[in-house]
Amino acid sequence: MKNKLISILLVAVLLSGAAVFVLVRQCKQFKEDRDKYQSNTTALLSNIKRMQVDSTTTAVDVKQLRLTLDEYKQYRAEDAKIIEKLGVKLKDLQAVAKHTVEVNAPIQAGLKDSVIVRDTLIVPVKTLAVKTPHIRINGIIENDSLHGNIHLPVNLHQAVWVEPKHKFLWWRWGVKAVHQTISSDNPYVEIKYSEMIKLEK
Structure with a gap:
């Protein structure tokens, strides 16, 4: 009787441990999904930040989106087709970026x-x-x-940088958002749209 009770308790402890393990993993996944959703929502709802660096250089700053490869194929199907035409395998992608530029140059000549x-x-x-x-x-x-x-010569410069989640004096930790800043050194070439998508496996 005593051995039976011990074996029942042991099975109960093992089942409880397995349940706790599964719940902890699910909780971790829910937190990751929540953080990804918040990050993507912030990135989509925030406006493109435009900057005039000097008389000839303009820049835009956008936040990074995070998508799985399946989500990218679903929501950016045309871009995925272009990437495949370039000979790049989608499964090998780490991140993708897209920029739309517009040339608006006044012409005055005799x-x-x-x-x-x-x-x-x-x-x-x-x-x-x-x-x-x-x-x-x-x-x-x-x-x-x-x-x-x-002929309009233009250089597009891209910088990818991390906005820390927490700051205290000179310490920084955590990641609140990943930004992409693109600049054009030709005053007649305006960056109308820019996006960066990190692909998660």
């Missing part, structure tokens, strides 16, 4: 008289030329048509 020679025939034309550090335009106007090219 027209000059010139000539071009075609099969020994001299054809009068007008030429157009703009050359600045941020925009270069060369063109020929002939028969009310403009033929030429526009």
Whole structure:
């Protein structure tokens, strides 16, 4: 009788331990899901922070989204197809970023008289030329048509940085959010949209 009672108690303790273990793991998973949800909600609801660094450099700051690979395939299917066309396996992805830029450059240039020679025939034309550090335009106007090219050199600089969850004096710990700051060094190139997604396995 005593041995039976001890074995019942032992089974009860083992079952209780297993239940506690399962509950602790579920609690940890719930906390991770809650933190991910809060982080994504904050990232989606916060506006893109725009900065004018100097007379030619503008920047935007966005917070990182966190998605699983299946969520990325579901919500960013077009982007996933483009990545696969590049020969990158989606299962190997760590993070993805996407930026939308817009060029809005005013053009002001005088027209000059010139000539071009075609099969020994001299054809009068007008030429157009703009050359600045941020925009270069060369063109020929002939028969009310403009033929030429526009060149806008631009460097996009990307910085990924961590916003700490807790600060005390010079100590910082925990991660509140991961930010991505993108800057353009051409005043005519505006970053309209930027996003960064960390893929979790």
